[in-house]
Amino acid sequence: MSPEIEQFLSGMKKTIEEVVMPNLTDKFAQEQAGIVAASLGFLGLIQDKAFHYELLENQEYKGILQAVIELLDNTFSAPTSVKETSAKVSEQFAADKVDDPVHLRPYKFIRGSNEVMKELLCVFIQQQPEMPAELRNSFEALMKPFFKSIELRERSWVKALGFDPEAEQQADIADLLYKDGYLNISKS
Protein backbone atom coordinates (compact mmCIF):
# COMPACT_ATOMS: atom_id res chain seq x y z
CA MET A 1 0.00 0.00 0.00
CA SER A 2 1.62 3.16 -1.13
CA PRO A 3 1.65 6.09 -0.66
CA GLU A 4 0.83 5.60 3.00
CA ILE A 5 -2.12 7.57 4.39
CA GLU A 6 0.18 9.78 6.42
CA GLN A 7 1.95 10.85 3.21
CA PHE A 8 -1.34 11.75 1.52
CA LEU A 9 -2.41 13.83 4.51
CA SER A 10 0.93 15.53 4.83
CA GLY A 11 0.93 16.45 1.12
CA MET A 12 -2.57 17.90 1.31
CA LYS A 13 -1.73 19.91 4.43
CA LYS A 14 1.37 21.41 2.84
CA THR A 15 -0.52 22.32 -0.35
CA ILE A 16 -3.32 24.02 1.56
CA GLU A 17 -0.94 25.92 3.83
CA GLU A 18 1.65 26.95 1.29
CA VAL A 19 -0.28 27.20 -1.98
CA VAL A 20 -3.99 27.67 -1.31
CA MET A 21 -4.10 29.84 1.81
CA PRO A 22 -1.66 32.57 0.69
CA ASN A 23 -3.74 33.05 -2.45
CA LEU A 24 -7.13 33.27 -0.80
CA THR A 25 -8.44 36.80 -0.49
CA ASP A 26 -11.70 36.05 1.34
CA LYS A 27 -11.21 36.03 5.13
CA PHE A 28 -13.91 33.42 5.74
CA ALA A 29 -12.34 31.11 3.15
CA GLN A 30 -8.88 31.66 4.71
CA GLU A 31 -10.24 30.79 8.14
CA GLN A 32 -11.88 27.59 6.88
CA ALA A 33 -8.78 26.55 4.91
CA GLY A 34 -6.75 26.96 8.11
CA ILE A 35 -9.17 24.68 9.94
CA VAL A 36 -8.90 22.08 7.15
CA ALA A 37 -5.09 22.21 7.38
CA ALA A 38 -5.22 21.80 11.17
CA SER A 39 -7.60 18.84 10.77
CA LEU A 40 -5.26 17.19 8.29
CA GLY A 41 -2.36 17.64 10.70
CA PHE A 42 -4.39 16.02 13.47
CA LEU A 43 -5.42 13.11 11.24
CA GLY A 44 -1.78 12.56 10.33
CA LEU A 45 -0.99 12.07 14.00
CA ILE A 46 -3.81 9.69 14.91
CA GLN A 47 -4.82 7.81 11.74
CA ASP A 48 -2.66 4.75 12.43
CA LYS A 49 -4.07 4.38 15.95
CA ALA A 50 -7.83 4.49 15.29
CA PHE A 51 -8.25 0.71 14.92
CA HIS A 52 -6.34 -0.02 18.11
CA TYR A 53 -8.26 2.66 19.97
CA GLU A 54 -11.51 0.88 19.18
CA LEU A 55 -9.96 -2.51 19.92
CA LEU A 56 -8.84 -1.33 23.35
CA GLU A 57 -12.31 0.08 24.05
CA ASN A 58 -13.85 -3.22 22.97
CA GLN A 59 -11.85 -5.01 25.63
CA GLU A 60 -12.53 -2.35 28.26
CA TYR A 61 -16.30 -2.36 27.74
CA LYS A 62 -16.45 -6.14 27.72
CA GLY A 63 -14.51 -6.09 30.99
CA ILE A 64 -16.70 -3.55 32.76
CA LEU A 65 -19.98 -5.10 31.59
CA GLN A 66 -18.80 -8.52 32.73
CA ALA A 67 -17.98 -7.01 36.12
CA VAL A 68 -21.43 -5.40 36.36
CA ILE A 69 -23.17 -8.66 35.46
CA GLU A 70 -21.10 -10.50 38.06
CA LEU A 71 -22.10 -7.89 40.63
CA LEU A 72 -25.77 -8.30 39.74
CA ASP A 73 -25.50 -12.10 39.82
CA ASN A 74 -24.34 -11.82 43.42
CA THR A 75 -27.11 -9.39 44.39
CA PHE A 76 -30.59 -10.58 45.33
CA SER A 77 -32.07 -7.11 45.44
CA ALA A 78 -31.45 -5.95 41.87
CA PRO A 79 -34.63 -4.39 40.44
CA THR A 80 -36.29 -6.04 37.45
CA SER A 81 -35.36 -3.17 35.11
CA VAL A 82 -31.68 -3.65 35.94
CA LYS A 83 -31.97 -7.41 35.42
CA GLU A 84 -33.52 -6.75 32.01
CA THR A 85 -30.52 -4.63 31.02
CA SER A 86 -28.29 -7.44 32.23
CA ALA A 87 -30.10 -9.84 29.90
CA LYS A 88 -29.46 -7.48 26.97
CA VAL A 89 -25.76 -7.51 27.79
CA SER A 90 -25.81 -11.31 27.58
CA GLU A 91 -27.45 -11.02 24.15
CA GLN A 92 -24.68 -8.67 23.02
CA PHE A 93 -22.04 -11.07 24.30
CA ALA A 94 -23.59 -13.72 22.06
CA ALA A 95 -23.04 -11.43 19.07
CA ASP A 96 -19.53 -10.35 20.08
CA LYS A 97 -18.17 -13.02 22.42
CA VAL A 98 -15.91 -11.98 25.24
CA ASP A 99 -13.14 -14.31 24.05
CA ASP A 100 -13.75 -13.66 20.34
CA PRO A 101 -10.55 -12.95 18.33
CA VAL A 102 -12.06 -9.54 17.67
CA HIS A 103 -8.76 -8.14 16.42
CA LEU A 104 -9.43 -10.14 13.23
CA ARG A 105 -12.78 -8.41 12.71
CA PRO A 106 -13.30 -5.37 10.45
CA TYR A 107 -13.15 -1.93 12.06
CA LYS A 108 -16.90 -1.34 11.62
CA PHE A 109 -17.81 -4.55 13.45
CA ILE A 110 -15.74 -3.47 16.44
CA ARG A 111 -17.03 0.09 16.34
CA GLY A 112 -20.65 -1.16 16.16
CA SER A 113 -20.15 -3.60 19.01
CA ASN A 114 -18.55 -0.89 21.12
CA GLU A 115 -21.48 1.44 20.54
CA VAL A 116 -23.96 -1.23 21.66
CA MET A 117 -21.91 -1.86 24.80
CA LYS A 118 -21.64 1.88 25.54
CA GLU A 119 -25.40 2.26 25.26
CA LEU A 120 -25.97 -0.70 27.59
CA LEU A 121 -23.56 0.67 30.17
CA CYS A 122 -25.35 4.03 29.95
CA VAL A 123 -28.66 2.29 30.67
CA PHE A 124 -27.16 0.83 33.87
CA ILE A 125 -25.96 4.33 34.77
CA GLN A 126 -29.45 5.75 34.21
CA GLN A 127 -30.85 3.01 36.43
CA GLN A 128 -28.67 3.95 39.42
CA PRO A 129 -31.52 5.76 41.24
CA GLU A 130 -33.53 2.50 41.09
CA MET A 131 -30.74 0.47 42.71
CA PRO A 132 -30.77 -0.30 46.45
CA ALA A 133 -28.07 1.66 48.30
CA GLU A 134 -25.69 -1.27 48.73
CA LEU A 135 -25.87 -2.23 45.06
CA ARG A 136 -25.49 1.36 43.99
CA ASN A 137 -22.40 1.83 46.14
CA SER A 138 -20.82 -1.28 44.63
CA PHE A 139 -21.76 -0.14 41.13
CA GLU A 140 -20.25 3.31 41.72
CA ALA A 141 -17.06 1.72 43.02
CA LEU A 142 -16.79 -0.30 39.81
CA MET A 143 -17.41 2.70 37.63
CA LYS A 144 -15.00 5.14 39.26
CA PRO A 145 -11.75 3.73 37.80
CA PHE A 146 -13.54 3.03 34.53
CA PHE A 147 -14.60 6.68 34.17
CA LYS A 148 -11.01 7.68 34.92
CA SER A 149 -9.65 5.47 32.14
CA ILE A 150 -12.16 6.92 29.65
CA GLU A 151 -11.33 10.52 30.44
CA LEU A 152 -7.58 9.97 30.31
CA ARG A 153 -7.82 8.14 26.98
CA GLU A 154 -10.14 10.65 25.33
CA ARG A 155 -8.20 13.65 26.55
CA SER A 156 -4.99 12.17 25.16
CA TRP A 157 -6.74 11.39 21.88
CA VAL A 158 -7.73 15.04 21.32
CA LYS A 159 -4.62 16.57 22.92
CA ALA A 160 -3.11 17.59 19.58
CA LEU A 161 -6.18 19.65 18.60
CA GLY A 162 -4.88 22.46 20.79
CA PHE A 163 -7.91 23.13 22.99
CA ASP A 164 -6.53 21.63 26.18
CA PRO A 165 -5.06 24.24 28.54
CA GLU A 166 -3.25 21.37 30.32
CA ALA A 167 -2.12 19.55 27.18
CA GLU A 168 1.46 19.16 28.38
CA GLN A 169 0.26 17.21 31.39
CA GLN A 170 -1.62 14.66 29.27
CA ALA A 171 0.03 11.45 28.08
CA ASP A 172 0.53 10.90 24.37
CA ILE A 173 -2.16 8.56 23.07
CA ALA A 174 0.48 6.04 21.91
CA ASP A 175 1.75 5.78 25.50
CA LEU A 176 -1.75 4.88 26.68
CA LEU A 177 -2.55 2.47 23.87
CA TYR A 178 0.66 0.47 23.82
CA LYS A 179 2.94 -1.16 26.38
CA ASP A 180 6.12 -3.07 25.53
CA GLY A 181 5.21 -2.81 21.85
CA TYR A 182 1.71 -4.35 22.22
CA LEU A 183 -1.81 -3.07 22.74
CA ASN A 184 -2.08 -2.30 26.43
CA ILE A 185 -5.18 -4.34 27.23
CA SER A 186 -3.78 -5.42 30.58
CA LYS A 187 -4.62 -1.93 31.88
CA SER A 188 -8.30 -2.39 31.11
Added chain:
Amino acid sequence: MREYYTPTLKNRAQPSDDWIESIRQQFPTERTLDEVLSKKLRNRSNPAEHNTDFSDLETRLRAYLKQVTGQNDIVMENLHRLSGGASKEQFTFNLTWNQQSGTRASEKLILRMDPSESIVETHRLRESQMLDAMWGEVPVPRVYWTDPVGEPLGHPFLIAGFLEGTVQPEGGDKASGLGMFFEPKLRTALKDQFVQHLAKIHTIDWRSKGLSSYDSPQSNSKQANEWSLGWWERVWNEDAVEAHPIVENAATWLRENMPSVEKPVIVHGDYRSGNFMYSDDHKINAVLDWELSHIGDFHEDLSYTTCQILGTPLEDGSVLTSGLLSKEEFLDKYQQYSGNTVDPKRLFYFDVFSYYKVAVISVATSSRAAYGRKTHLDAMMNLLSGFGYTGISALQRLLDQA
Protein backbone atom coordinates in the same frame (compact mmCIF):
# COMPACT_ATOMS: atom_id res chain seq x y z
CA MET B 1 -21.19 8.11 5.71
CA ARG B 2 -21.28 6.17 8.93
CA GLU B 3 -23.60 3.25 9.51
CA TYR B 4 -26.35 3.26 12.12
CA TYR B 5 -24.76 0.95 14.66
CA THR B 6 -27.79 0.82 16.97
CA PRO B 7 -31.55 1.58 16.77
CA THR B 8 -30.94 4.67 18.94
CA LEU B 9 -28.43 6.05 16.46
CA LYS B 10 -30.81 5.33 13.58
CA ASN B 11 -33.62 7.19 15.38
CA ARG B 12 -31.35 10.18 15.87
CA ALA B 13 -30.29 10.23 12.24
CA GLN B 14 -33.76 9.59 10.81
CA PRO B 15 -36.22 10.69 13.48
CA SER B 16 -39.80 9.51 13.09
CA ASP B 17 -42.76 11.54 14.37
CA ASP B 18 -43.29 9.02 17.18
CA TRP B 19 -39.67 9.20 18.26
CA ILE B 20 -39.72 13.02 18.24
CA GLU B 21 -42.85 12.94 20.41
CA SER B 22 -41.22 10.54 22.87
CA ILE B 23 -38.18 12.83 23.18
CA ARG B 24 -40.45 15.83 23.75
CA GLN B 25 -42.28 14.03 26.54
CA GLN B 26 -39.11 12.74 28.16
CA PHE B 27 -37.28 16.07 28.38
CA PRO B 28 -39.67 18.98 29.00
CA THR B 29 -38.28 22.45 28.33
CA GLU B 30 -39.53 25.89 27.30
CA ARG B 31 -42.14 26.20 24.53
CA THR B 32 -40.01 28.02 21.98
CA LEU B 33 -37.00 25.80 22.64
CA ASP B 34 -39.24 22.79 22.10
CA GLU B 35 -40.38 24.43 18.86
CA VAL B 36 -36.87 24.86 17.38
CA LEU B 37 -35.59 21.50 18.58
CA SER B 38 -38.61 19.68 17.14
CA LYS B 39 -38.20 21.57 13.87
CA LYS B 40 -34.53 20.57 13.75
CA LEU B 41 -35.50 16.91 14.11
CA ARG B 42 -38.24 17.08 11.49
CA ASN B 43 -35.77 18.65 9.04
CA ARG B 44 -33.02 16.18 9.80
CA SER B 45 -34.23 13.45 7.46
CA ASN B 46 -33.95 15.89 4.57
CA PRO B 47 -30.93 14.50 2.72
CA ALA B 48 -29.84 17.89 1.38
CA GLU B 49 -26.53 19.18 2.65
CA HIS B 50 -26.31 22.77 3.82
CA ASN B 51 -25.86 24.97 0.77
CA THR B 52 -22.86 27.25 1.26
CA ASP B 53 -23.43 29.05 -2.04
CA PHE B 54 -25.02 32.39 -1.21
CA SER B 55 -25.11 33.80 -4.73
CA ASP B 56 -28.90 34.30 -4.60
CA LEU B 57 -28.86 35.81 -1.10
CA GLU B 58 -28.51 39.37 -2.36
CA THR B 59 -31.61 39.11 -4.54
CA ARG B 60 -33.70 37.49 -1.80
CA LEU B 61 -32.49 39.90 0.88
CA ARG B 62 -33.25 42.93 -1.30
CA ALA B 63 -36.75 41.62 -2.00
CA TYR B 64 -37.32 41.02 1.72
CA LEU B 65 -36.11 44.49 2.68
CA LYS B 66 -38.34 46.13 0.07
CA GLN B 67 -41.30 44.20 1.40
CA VAL B 68 -40.61 44.75 5.10
CA THR B 69 -39.89 48.49 4.71
CA GLY B 70 -42.57 49.03 2.10
CA GLN B 71 -39.98 51.04 0.16
CA ASN B 72 -38.95 50.34 -3.43
CA ASP B 73 -36.10 52.85 -3.38
CA ILE B 74 -33.90 51.16 -0.80
CA VAL B 75 -30.23 50.77 -1.73
CA MET B 76 -28.45 47.64 -0.60
CA GLU B 77 -24.70 47.30 -1.16
CA ASN B 78 -21.51 45.49 -0.13
CA LEU B 79 -22.94 42.16 1.00
CA HIS B 80 -20.07 40.19 2.57
CA ARG B 81 -19.82 37.01 4.59
CA LEU B 82 -18.19 37.50 8.00
CA SER B 83 -15.51 35.19 9.36
CA GLY B 84 -15.39 34.11 13.02
CA GLY B 85 -18.22 32.67 15.07
CA ALA B 86 -19.25 29.06 15.33
CA SER B 87 -23.01 28.87 15.10
CA LYS B 88 -24.75 31.24 12.71
CA GLU B 89 -23.91 32.41 9.19
CA GLN B 90 -23.24 36.12 9.38
CA PHE B 91 -23.15 38.72 6.64
CA THR B 92 -22.75 42.48 6.62
CA PHE B 93 -24.24 44.93 4.14
CA ASN B 94 -24.96 48.63 3.80
CA LEU B 95 -28.56 49.74 3.59
CA THR B 96 -29.94 53.15 2.65
CA TRP B 97 -33.61 53.59 3.47
CA ASN B 98 -36.17 55.96 4.92
CA GLN B 99 -36.15 55.28 8.64
CA GLN B 100 -39.14 55.56 10.98
CA SER B 101 -38.19 59.13 11.84
CA GLY B 102 -38.66 59.99 8.17
CA THR B 103 -35.01 60.72 7.52
CA ARG B 104 -33.21 58.88 4.77
CA ALA B 105 -30.14 57.25 6.24
CA SER B 106 -27.42 54.75 5.44
CA GLU B 107 -26.31 52.16 7.97
CA LYS B 108 -24.09 49.12 8.03
CA LEU B 109 -26.18 46.12 9.16
CA ILE B 110 -25.51 42.53 10.14
CA LEU B 111 -27.57 39.56 8.97
CA ARG B 112 -27.45 36.64 11.39
CA MET B 113 -28.92 33.51 9.84
CA ASP B 114 -29.33 29.87 10.92
CA PRO B 115 -27.53 27.15 8.95
CA SER B 116 -29.48 23.92 8.30
CA GLU B 117 -28.27 22.59 11.66
CA SER B 118 -26.24 24.62 14.08
CA ILE B 119 -23.87 23.89 16.95
CA VAL B 120 -26.69 25.34 19.02
CA GLU B 121 -30.26 25.27 17.77
CA THR B 122 -31.89 28.45 19.01
CA HIS B 123 -34.82 30.71 18.28
CA ARG B 124 -34.28 34.00 16.44
CA LEU B 125 -37.40 35.53 18.05
CA ARG B 126 -35.99 34.83 21.53
CA GLU B 127 -32.67 36.40 20.59
CA SER B 128 -34.41 39.39 19.05
CA GLN B 129 -36.70 39.93 22.06
CA MET B 130 -33.78 39.66 24.47
CA LEU B 131 -31.73 42.18 22.49
CA ASP B 132 -34.72 44.55 22.57
CA ALA B 133 -35.03 43.97 26.34
CA MET B 134 -31.35 44.81 26.81
CA TRP B 135 -31.48 47.99 24.71
CA GLY B 136 -30.63 50.87 27.06
CA GLU B 137 -29.61 48.47 29.86
CA VAL B 138 -26.30 47.08 28.57
CA PRO B 139 -24.64 47.83 25.21
CA VAL B 140 -26.18 45.65 22.48
CA PRO B 141 -26.78 45.95 18.75
CA ARG B 142 -30.16 47.34 17.76
CA VAL B 143 -32.44 44.79 16.09
CA TYR B 144 -34.34 46.00 13.01
CA TRP B 145 -36.04 42.93 11.62
CA THR B 146 -36.49 39.29 12.62
CA ASP B 147 -37.91 36.33 10.75
CA PRO B 148 -38.03 33.23 12.97
CA VAL B 149 -39.65 31.11 10.22
CA GLY B 150 -37.14 31.77 7.49
CA GLU B 151 -39.18 31.71 4.31
CA PRO B 152 -37.76 34.89 2.71
CA LEU B 153 -34.10 33.79 2.90
CA GLY B 154 -34.46 30.04 3.31
CA HIS B 155 -33.47 30.05 6.99
CA PRO B 156 -34.56 31.99 10.11
CA PHE B 157 -32.63 35.23 10.63
CA LEU B 158 -32.39 38.57 12.31
CA ILE B 159 -31.00 41.85 11.02
CA ALA B 160 -29.37 44.29 13.43
CA GLY B 161 -27.14 47.33 13.40
CA PHE B 162 -23.47 46.53 12.89
CA LEU B 163 -21.26 47.90 15.64
CA GLU B 164 -17.63 48.74 14.98
CA GLY B 165 -15.19 47.42 17.55
CA THR B 166 -12.79 44.66 18.47
CA VAL B 167 -13.76 41.16 19.53
CA GLN B 168 -10.32 39.55 19.38
CA PRO B 169 -7.21 41.63 20.12
CA GLU B 170 -4.62 41.83 17.35
CA GLY B 171 -2.99 38.44 16.81
CA GLY B 172 -5.94 36.64 18.42
CA ASP B 173 -6.98 33.69 16.30
CA LYS B 174 -8.85 31.62 18.84
CA ALA B 175 -11.82 29.57 17.68
CA SER B 176 -14.97 31.37 18.82
CA GLY B 177 -12.85 33.57 21.10
CA LEU B 178 -12.04 30.80 23.58
CA GLY B 179 -8.85 31.28 25.60
CA MET B 180 -8.32 34.77 24.25
CA PHE B 181 -5.29 36.74 25.47
CA PHE B 182 -5.58 40.39 26.47
CA GLU B 183 -2.51 42.48 27.33
CA PRO B 184 -2.42 43.51 31.04
CA LYS B 185 -3.32 47.13 30.23
CA LEU B 186 -6.40 46.00 28.34
CA ARG B 187 -7.37 43.63 31.15
CA THR B 188 -7.29 46.50 33.63
CA ALA B 189 -9.47 48.63 31.39
CA LEU B 190 -12.06 45.95 30.59
CA LYS B 191 -12.42 43.69 33.61
CA ASP B 192 -14.69 45.86 35.76
CA GLN B 193 -16.95 46.65 32.81
CA PHE B 194 -17.13 42.94 32.02
CA VAL B 195 -18.37 42.13 35.53
CA GLN B 196 -20.61 45.20 35.80
CA HIS B 197 -22.52 44.31 32.64
CA LEU B 198 -23.21 40.79 33.89
CA ALA B 199 -24.30 42.15 37.27
CA LYS B 200 -26.65 44.54 35.45
CA ILE B 201 -28.13 41.73 33.34
CA HIS B 202 -28.88 39.77 36.52
CA THR B 203 -30.63 42.65 38.24
CA ILE B 204 -32.97 43.70 35.41
CA ASP B 205 -36.70 43.27 36.10
CA TRP B 206 -37.32 40.78 33.30
CA ARG B 207 -41.04 40.57 34.01
CA SER B 208 -41.40 44.16 32.80
CA LYS B 209 -39.78 43.36 29.44
CA GLY B 210 -41.43 42.02 26.32
CA LEU B 211 -40.10 38.50 26.59
CA SER B 212 -43.20 36.63 25.42
CA SER B 213 -41.14 33.89 23.78
CA TYR B 214 -39.55 33.00 27.14
CA ASP B 215 -41.40 30.88 29.69
CA SER B 216 -41.50 32.37 33.20
CA PRO B 217 -40.34 29.96 35.90
CA GLN B 218 -41.72 30.08 39.42
CA SER B 219 -39.58 31.55 42.21
CA ASN B 220 -38.37 29.28 45.03
CA SER B 221 -38.80 26.20 42.88
CA LYS B 222 -36.70 23.90 40.72
CA GLN B 223 -38.68 24.75 37.60
CA ALA B 224 -36.05 26.98 35.97
CA ASN B 225 -33.31 24.42 36.55
CA GLU B 226 -35.52 21.57 35.34
CA TRP B 227 -36.07 23.45 32.08
CA SER B 228 -32.34 24.22 31.74
CA LEU B 229 -31.27 20.65 32.34
CA GLY B 230 -34.17 19.34 30.25
CA TRP B 231 -32.96 21.52 27.38
CA TRP B 232 -29.43 20.08 27.34
CA GLU B 233 -30.45 16.52 28.18
CA ARG B 234 -32.84 16.65 25.28
CA VAL B 235 -30.17 18.00 22.95
CA TRP B 236 -27.76 15.26 24.03
CA ASN B 237 -30.38 12.59 23.36
CA GLU B 238 -31.23 14.08 19.97
CA ASP B 239 -27.72 14.71 18.71
CA ALA B 240 -25.09 12.43 20.28
CA VAL B 241 -23.33 10.24 17.71
CA GLU B 242 -22.25 7.80 20.41
CA ALA B 243 -23.28 7.02 23.97
CA HIS B 244 -21.00 8.33 26.70
CA PRO B 245 -20.94 6.91 30.26
CA ILE B 246 -19.45 10.04 31.87
CA VAL B 247 -22.01 12.35 30.28
CA GLU B 248 -24.82 9.99 31.29
CA ASN B 249 -23.51 9.85 34.84
CA ALA B 250 -23.33 13.64 34.98
CA ALA B 251 -26.97 13.92 33.88
CA THR B 252 -27.98 11.55 36.66
CA TRP B 253 -25.99 13.58 39.21
CA LEU B 254 -27.48 16.87 37.98
CA ARG B 255 -31.04 15.50 38.31
CA GLU B 256 -30.43 14.16 41.79
CA ASN B 257 -28.66 17.24 43.14
CA MET B 258 -30.71 20.01 41.53
CA PRO B 259 -31.20 23.09 43.75
CA SER B 260 -34.20 25.39 43.65
CA VAL B 261 -33.95 28.95 42.32
CA GLU B 262 -35.03 31.57 44.83
CA LYS B 263 -35.24 34.49 42.46
CA PRO B 264 -34.94 33.74 38.73
CA VAL B 265 -32.99 36.28 36.66
CA ILE B 266 -32.03 36.76 33.03
CA VAL B 267 -29.17 34.36 32.30
CA HIS B 268 -27.04 35.27 29.27
CA GLY B 269 -25.94 31.67 28.81
CA ASP B 270 -22.68 32.30 26.92
CA TYR B 271 -21.05 35.22 28.72
CA ARG B 272 -17.32 35.12 27.91
CA SER B 273 -14.54 36.51 25.75
CA GLY B 274 -15.49 36.29 22.10
CA ASN B 275 -19.01 37.41 22.96
CA PHE B 276 -18.28 41.03 23.80
CA MET B 277 -16.74 43.80 21.78
CA TYR B 278 -14.76 46.89 22.83
CA SER B 279 -14.03 50.23 21.22
CA ASP B 280 -10.66 51.90 20.60
CA ASP B 281 -11.01 53.78 23.89
CA HIS B 282 -11.38 50.42 25.68
CA LYS B 283 -15.07 50.59 26.46
CA ILE B 284 -17.18 47.45 26.07
CA ASN B 285 -19.58 48.63 23.37
CA ALA B 286 -21.51 45.41 22.75
CA VAL B 287 -22.50 42.26 24.59
CA LEU B 288 -23.20 39.73 21.87
CA ASP B 289 -24.62 36.25 21.22
CA TRP B 290 -27.76 36.14 23.35
CA GLU B 291 -29.13 33.04 21.68
CA LEU B 292 -28.66 30.85 24.79
CA SER B 293 -30.30 33.35 27.13
CA HIS B 294 -33.13 32.22 29.40
CA ILE B 295 -34.60 32.88 32.82
CA GLY B 296 -32.79 30.98 35.56
CA ASP B 297 -30.25 30.99 38.37
CA PHE B 298 -27.51 33.66 38.28
CA HIS B 299 -25.02 31.02 39.44
CA GLU B 300 -25.42 29.41 36.02
CA ASP B 301 -23.75 32.39 34.34
CA LEU B 302 -21.10 32.67 37.07
CA SER B 303 -20.03 29.04 36.72
CA TYR B 304 -20.05 29.11 32.93
CA THR B 305 -18.10 32.35 32.72
CA THR B 306 -15.46 31.15 35.18
CA CYS B 307 -15.28 27.64 33.70
CA GLN B 308 -11.54 26.88 33.36
CA ILE B 309 -11.83 25.40 29.90
CA LEU B 310 -13.21 28.70 28.57
CA GLY B 311 -10.51 30.75 30.28
CA THR B 312 -7.04 31.84 29.31
CA PRO B 313 -4.13 29.86 30.76
CA LEU B 314 -1.10 31.91 31.78
CA GLU B 315 2.51 30.77 31.92
CA ASP B 316 2.40 30.51 35.73
CA GLY B 317 -0.36 27.88 35.47
CA SER B 318 -3.20 30.15 36.54
CA VAL B 319 -6.28 30.66 34.38
CA LEU B 320 -7.94 34.01 33.75
CA THR B 321 -11.71 34.22 33.40
CA SER B 322 -12.30 35.38 29.82
CA GLY B 323 -8.64 36.44 29.73
CA LEU B 324 -9.38 39.31 32.09
CA LEU B 325 -9.23 38.42 35.79
CA SER B 326 -8.98 35.53 38.22
CA LYS B 327 -12.09 33.58 39.21
CA GLU B 328 -11.80 34.86 42.80
CA GLU B 329 -11.59 38.49 41.68
CA PHE B 330 -14.47 37.97 39.26
CA LEU B 331 -16.72 36.56 42.00
CA ASP B 332 -15.74 39.26 44.50
CA LYS B 333 -16.46 42.02 42.03
CA TYR B 334 -19.70 40.34 40.96
CA GLN B 335 -21.02 40.27 44.52
CA GLN B 336 -20.02 43.88 44.97
CA TYR B 337 -21.72 45.08 41.75
CA SER B 338 -24.84 42.90 41.84
CA GLY B 339 -25.61 42.67 45.54
CA ASN B 340 -26.15 38.94 45.03
CA THR B 341 -24.45 36.53 47.42
CA VAL B 342 -22.66 33.63 45.80
CA ASP B 343 -23.57 30.25 47.28
CA PRO B 344 -20.56 27.86 46.87
CA LYS B 345 -22.83 24.79 46.81
CA ARG B 346 -24.95 26.18 43.99
CA LEU B 347 -21.82 27.36 42.23
CA PHE B 348 -20.45 23.80 42.30
CA TYR B 349 -23.73 22.45 40.94
CA PHE B 350 -23.51 24.84 38.01
CA ASP B 351 -19.80 24.08 37.52
CA VAL B 352 -20.89 20.50 36.78
CA PHE B 353 -23.81 21.82 34.70
CA SER B 354 -21.50 24.07 32.65
CA TYR B 355 -19.15 21.26 31.71
CA TYR B 356 -22.17 19.08 30.91
CA LYS B 357 -23.46 21.81 28.59
CA VAL B 358 -20.03 22.21 26.96
CA ALA B 359 -19.97 18.44 26.40
CA VAL B 360 -23.45 18.42 24.86
CA ILE B 361 -22.71 21.32 22.52
CA SER B 362 -19.19 20.34 21.50
CA VAL B 363 -19.35 16.55 21.47
CA ALA B 364 -22.96 15.85 20.52
CA THR B 365 -24.30 18.74 18.45
CA SER B 366 -21.13 19.82 16.67
CA SER B 367 -20.44 16.23 15.61
CA ARG B 368 -24.06 15.74 14.58
CA ALA B 369 -24.10 18.89 12.43
CA ALA B 370 -20.91 17.81 10.67
CA TYR B 371 -22.18 14.21 10.37
CA GLY B 372 -25.17 15.44 8.38
CA ARG B 373 -23.06 18.04 6.50
CA LYS B 374 -25.58 20.60 7.67
CA THR B 375 -23.51 23.70 8.34
CA HIS B 376 -21.22 26.17 6.64
CA LEU B 377 -18.55 25.11 9.17
CA ASP B 378 -18.43 21.29 8.91
CA ALA B 379 -14.62 21.15 9.28
CA MET B 380 -14.73 23.35 12.36
CA MET B 381 -17.57 21.34 13.89
CA ASN B 382 -15.43 18.19 13.76
CA LEU B 383 -12.50 20.03 15.29
CA LEU B 384 -14.64 21.41 18.13
CA SER B 385 -15.46 17.91 19.35
CA GLY B 386 -11.87 17.91 20.66
CA PHE B 387 -12.82 20.83 22.86
CA GLY B 388 -15.80 18.84 24.10
CA TYR B 389 -13.77 15.78 25.10
CA THR B 390 -11.46 18.02 27.10
CA GLY B 391 -14.64 19.31 28.76
CA ILE B 392 -15.82 15.76 29.54
CA SER B 393 -12.48 15.08 31.20
CA ALA B 394 -12.91 18.17 33.37
CA LEU B 395 -16.52 17.13 34.06
CA GLN B 396 -15.37 13.76 35.38
CA ARG B 397 -12.69 15.36 37.57
CA LEU B 398 -15.38 17.59 39.09
CA LEU B 399 -17.75 14.68 39.70
CA ASP B 400 -14.93 12.88 41.47
CA GLN B 401 -15.02 15.70 44.05
CA ALA B 402 -18.80 15.60 44.46
